[in-house]
Amino acid sequence: MDTSPTRLLIHGASGRMGQALIRLAAEQPAGYQVVAAVTRRAPSPRVVDGVPYFAASELAGVPVFDVAVDFSLPDGFDPILALCVERGTPLVSGTTGISDRQMAALAHAGARIPLVWATNFSLGVAVLTDLVERAAAALPGWDVDIVESHHVHKKDAPSGTALTLGEAAGSAGAQVHYASLRAGDIVGEHAVQFTGLGERIELVHRATHRDVFARGALHVASKLAGRPAGNYRVRDLLD
Known part of the structure; x- marks a missing residue:
């Protein structure tokens, strides 16, 4: 049985949820390792508390990850979905305000990768x-x-x-x-x-406390890794 931590890409890392995800993952090093934190603008410094940061324009060059966790903006959603489909890796997303076209793309991507999109991760x-x-x-x-x-x-x-x-x-x-x-x-x-x-x-x-949403997203990410392709709900991954 593989007991290595789940390698995470945090997309939208400069936002409130992104920062909470990085902080809470660091508190559970046996369970999670943030291998890439992606922000809209070029980061400075490049490494913070052992976490490597990347600009959104550098997304294609991020290292290997097990699950991407996305809490960004609608205009940044398409690239992270495309990257996960390209690499065959799961996606957990709480980005709100996405369009009908993007929702359709999510449904289509579920045939190729395991993913969860939800309005609430509690x-x-x-x-x-x-x-x-x-x-x-x-x-x-x-x-x-x-x-x-x-x-x-x-x-x-x-x-x-x-x-x-x-x-x-x-x-x-x-x-x-x-x-x-x-x-x-x-x-x-x-x-x-x-x-x-x-x-x-x-x-x-x-x-x-807002941390309940970040904790839930981390839980879902750990449960989604290794699942077959499909569009999952948070309640499908409770245990």
Whole structure:
């Protein structure tokens, strides 16, 4: 059994998630090794705490990696997807705002490499999504309302996670209604309420620190390595 650490390429390394991924990977050297950190602009210095940095324009020259983890911007998404397909390596991506064309490219790439694209990498949210789908299937005709709360600087509403939860309920035939709150520095809260005659069920997830998303992405990366090609969900890789 191979016990060597998973070699990671972090794409979007200068962003908040990229920095969290590098920091958390360094705390688990037996599990992860960041072999390349890719940023939009030419990095200086080239090596930070043992991690080699590359500019996005140098992407083709990065060393061998086991999994790419991408939290970048839509205009940087195509090159990292193309590199993973070219090298036959898995991709984990949380880049938001990608176009319909890019979503179609993701679906097509899943025939050649294992990949995960998700709006939220919290493992708790992955479990919540599964529970929501099961509850909606078991409770036909009940009202389904999703209330999501985030910090005042978040612009999109409903959140991507709320929409994902809504899709899970909708796949079981539920009609979903959304409400969004923007207040203070809330990291992220999602409440899914099922209401019937004389009774109500509430399923709630609260994130209190942004590291939960980076930890989840690292977990998914370690589980995706060595899998056959396919488009996976976070909840497919929980164990």
